[in-house]
Amino acid sequence: MPSRLALTIVAATLTACAEPAAKPAVKAEPTPGHASAKLEPATPATTGAKRSTYSQCNVAGPFIAITFDDGPHGANTPRLLKMLKDRGIKATFFVVGQCVAELPEIAKQIVDEGHEIANHSWSHPLLTKLGEGSVRDQIERTHNVIRQTTGAVPTLFRPPFGAFTANQRAWAHATLAYTSILWDVDSNDWKHRSAAKTESIIRAETRPGSIILCHDIHTPTIDAMPATLDALLGKGFKFVTVSQLLAMHVEKPPAPKAPPAKPIPAKDAADAASSPDQQQSASPAPAKP
Numbered sequence: 264m265p266s267r268l269a270l271t272i273v274a275a276t277l278t279a280c281a282e283p284a285a286k287p288a289v290k291a292e293p294t295p296g297h298a299s300a301k302l303e304p305a306t307p308a309t310t311g312a313k314r315s316t317y318s319q320c321n322v323a324g325p326f327i328a329i330t331f332d333d334g335p336h337g338a339n340t341p342r343l344l345k346m347l348k349d350r351g352i353k354a355t356f357f358v359v360g361q362c363v364a365e366l367p368e369i370a371k372q373i374v375d376e377g378h379e380i381a382n383h384s385w386s387h388p389l390l391t392k393l394g395e396g397s398v399r400d401q402i403e404r405t406h407n408v409i410r411q412t413t414g415a416v417p418t419l420f421r422p423p424f425g426a427f428t429a430n431q432r433a434w435a436h437a438t439l440a441y442t443s444i445l446w447d448v449d450s451n452d453w454k455h456r457s458a459a460k461t462e463s464i465i466r467a468e469t470r471p472g473s474i475i476l477c478h479d480i481h482t483p484t485i486d487a488m489p490a491t492l493d494a495l496l497g498k499g500f501k502f503v504t505v506s507q508l509l510a511m512h513v514e515k516p517p518a519p520k521a522p523p524a525k526p527i528p529a530k531d532a533a534d535a536a537s538s539p540d541q542q543q544s545a546s547p548a549p550a551k552p
């Protein structure tokens with residue numbers, strides 16, 4: 264992991280939240296790693312229990328949650344809020360604490376307009392490289408600034424780059440009752456910076472129960488939103504906040520054990536391998552982070 268480089272780039276990226284709308288746009292450095300960093304798989308819950316981590320939910324209906332990370336941003340977040348308001352859509356904002364401190368009015372607007380606000384650390388470091396005290400400081404400072412600024416008490420946490428150790432996740436769950444939220448639809452907006460790609464990825468990959476990852480600090484992401492949101496509404500999806508999605512989640516029963524595989528004659532095996540349908544049903548979808 265190029266941690267030193269990553270942290271340097273992240274530090275540069277964080278100036279984005281403080282830019283006033285009137286200033287000429289500064290080309291932001293890429294925010295690396297959201298797609299590459301992986302957490303350990305969530306432990307399936309026992310019946311009736313809640314997990315400490317979710318990447319998507321299992322819901323009985325066309326419900327989805329769209330999430331925006333790394334803000335608030337002086338120009339892009341207010342623009343996005345207007346688009347959401349015009350469509351009656353509620354979203355979830357995983358905010359960076361120091362951006363909340365720099366742009367408190369926008370953080371308050373997020374909450375006042377009915378969206379969920381959640382914790383994304385104080386300065387967006389790679390938490391897995393920090394000591395225990397620093398990690399707690401990152402999370403607690405952000406928790407406190409969100410409370411003091413907006414009056415809302417966050418209950419969700421998303422680790423920067425999706426990277427969190429099992430101990431860190433357990434501490435956040437035990438101490439702040441945080442549920443850690445990853446995603447199953449990664450727009451990769453920070454990487455390609457293309458409104459068309461953001462829209463096409465989200466349209467293609469969103470399913471009932473999806474948690475969609477976007478970043479409201481990037482202008483092309485906001486440019487993509489009117490068409491993206493309208494397309495999802497047109498498909499019949501209903502937007503809810505992540506907490507609302509979690510409340511609808513039903514744990515799937517464990518899959519029944521497969522019967523012992525029978526040996527397949529060589530000719531049949533060759534036929535099955537050449538059929539796209541067979542291949543599709545034989546291999547499960549690749550796991551998302």
Ligand SMILES: [Zn+2]
Pocket residue numbers: 332333383387423424
């Ligand atoms: Zn982030």
